[in-house]
Amino acid sequence: MAAKSNSYLDQVMAQSAELEEDLRSRSGPPRSTAAPQAPGAPSPMAKRAGRVGPAREHTPQGPVEVRVSGWWRWQTVLVPPNAFVVHTRRGAAEPLHIGLGVSFRFNPATDSYLVVPGAIQTILINAYCICSELQGVLVQGYVQWIIEDFATAYRKLDFSDPEDPMRLVNVQLREQAEAAIKDKVSTMGVRDVLSDKQPIIEELTARLRTVAEGAGENGARGDRGLGLSIVTVQIKEAVVSSNTLWENLQKPYRSEQNRVARLAELEAQQAVAARETAVARATEEQRIENERELAELRARNDAARFDRESAEKLRRTTRDHDIEREVADLAQQAALHALRLERDKHAEQLDNARLQQELRRMQLDAELALTQAKTRVAHESSLLGLERERIGIDNANSRSETTVRAQLIDKLPAIVEHLPTPTELKSVQIGGDTLGLAGLVTQVSEIVAAVRDNAQS
Template identity: 60%
Template sequence: MVASQERLEQDLRSKRAPAPAPAAQSNVGPGPGDLRAGSGQSASERPAVEVRVTGFGRWKTVLVPPNAFVVHTRRGRNEPLHIGQGVSFRFNPAQDSYLVVPGAMQTILINAFCICRELQGVLVQAYVQWIIGDFGTAYRKLDFADSVDPMHLVNLQLKEQAEAAIKDKVSTMSVHEVLSDKQPIIEELTARLRDVAEGSDSGGGLGLRIVTVQIKEAVVSSPRLWENLQKPFRAEQNRLARLAEVTADTAIAERELAAERELAELRAASDAHTFDRDTSEQRRRADLEQENTRALTEMADETTRHALNLERERHEVEAQIERLRIERETEMKALELRARLELTRLEAEATHERALLEIERERMRAAIDNDQSPATIQSKLIDSLPEIVSKLPKPTELRSVTIGGSDSTTVAGLLAELSTVVGALRAVVPPTP
């Protein structure tokens, strides 16, 4: 445990080992040679705060990082020219000096080997975190001269004071109080460190501010004493464990008996329920079969009645269709008869009209013929002779007929001649069968 505490302390420290510095450079910033050799210095010799100095001779400027405190003094002046955090200034090496201190929070790891009220050794591990609160007071009262680790000496002093406070408080407490309640140690350590670092209301103090104080661990140095301290607790725990086992076994046995009784009751109830269920199922199935039979019978009867109704409706529909067909045929025949009668009437009327027209035409033709002169009749007959001749068949023999003794200038003579010609033609043309 102590080794791990030391490793943690080593990790929290800056990765620089203290190196002796010339007395001329303890209060004065680095010279030009130091700046030029910055890259040639080893990691263990580099200052805690990297400060850049620019310019040459008397016209130099010191550039301080923003997280570092600096105080700048000049020969012949009681008060510093510049003081604060991250303050840069002009620097004359002939008459000026400055001090740079890190402004980050510092952690102090404490391993206090204490003696309690029972004269038993106890190792108390704690840590304290602090920062600079008033640098104007701190740089006057504390030693920050080590340029490689300016906080080393301050941390060492605070560590010694913290260990003394822890030892004083633990010496008034018993081992049980130290191990069970660490708050009194924390309060005592915080009060003493704040009284030293921050001072009281009337003044004083080192210009520091305590951030936090914590107790990490408290360990009894004697393994035998630690074993003896653990024995009552372990015995009590064993007793509680054994009682718990007995209680658990008793509860398990009672639970098993109750479970067996419940299981027997459940089995009996299950058998009775099974018997009742089987009986109910058989009765339900019988009722269901009868209901199904009745339902099937009713459905068959309903189907038969429905089929008969459908057949009757079909016959009615067919009769209705046949009646409608007969009525339609009767109506069609009546319409055809009326149409035929109307057509016959119209034909009779048309024939009558045509006959009347023929009679009228014959009458008019007779009137026209009566009004024509014999010369006109002869000229029309002469004009129509070529057409009459062209329609006649080719004669097989030639006969000469001499018509005389009549006057062709009269109608009677002309008719006599025409009768003679027609008779000759009829003699020549064979009769049609």
């Protein structure tokens, strides 16, 4: 049967291996022995050959932006104002320059310098602790520190890491902080660790200040410090490693809270039920009231509609009666007008008949008068003809040759007008000097007969 693995022991062993790796000094190019040479800068052999170029500047890459200008023995190191620097020279017992943001001339053959960030540093702490009840507790916190006395710090601390000069210092302070937290938590119970973190903060602050600042029991600073200053110490969280223990610790509070919540829920349900009953009753009352109001409104609407319909029916009936009466009046007026027209027509017919009778009478009278006049004229004509005949007879009896010739001469123009135009001329010579009536008549008769023949041909 395989033995159960100890997860806490595995964690401790992994942390120890990680600590050894962190504490191991990382070798790199010594930053303090010589500054990097700018690309294209002349070497000593080039200088000896007389091929020295102009001075150039170079900014090395790293945690602190330090600029190095110049060439070979005549270089200048420009340090940012927020970085500590120490400048030493071969053969000198004390540093030539030391402080914050100090720039200086640098000779790579005899000088060396160290630049360290002067900003505040933050260390994150994850301490796996064992409390007095032998239960695992994870305490998380952070420590903030800053360099206060760089003249002491650069002698006692290792800032040789070229990538992160503060790495080894942070690792050492973190291990001391975790050790202090574990010592303090081992004397406390689980509930004390979870509920009150102030004793842990006080213990951790006191120990770190003793180590970093060299403070004694009465707070006086000594010369045993590291030249550092602890800014603040805070514990963010404390978590029980065992889920079962964490749940058991929470069960009383959760049970109490469940009880309170259940009672509150029951009270809420009771209040809600009462409220729902009241609301349902109010809703039912409101519904009944609404139905009553709706019934009254429907009744009023029905009554108003009935009144409107009755008024409309009465108006329509009255209108129909008025129309019928108007139609009857119009029919009566039309009948009267027709009677008047008929009467006028009969009167006109009577007048026409009377006029026709009168006209007929007048025509008859005219015909009678005409007949009488014709008769009288005929009678008179016959009498006149008789008279004319008688006068003609009398004239014939009393007419002489001279009278006849005079009458014929008078009628000659009229006779000539009615004669046709002659196409040929025939001359008839009648001999004798004196012509009598008989000879003249004979000549005229022959002329007339010739003209008639020509007209007929």
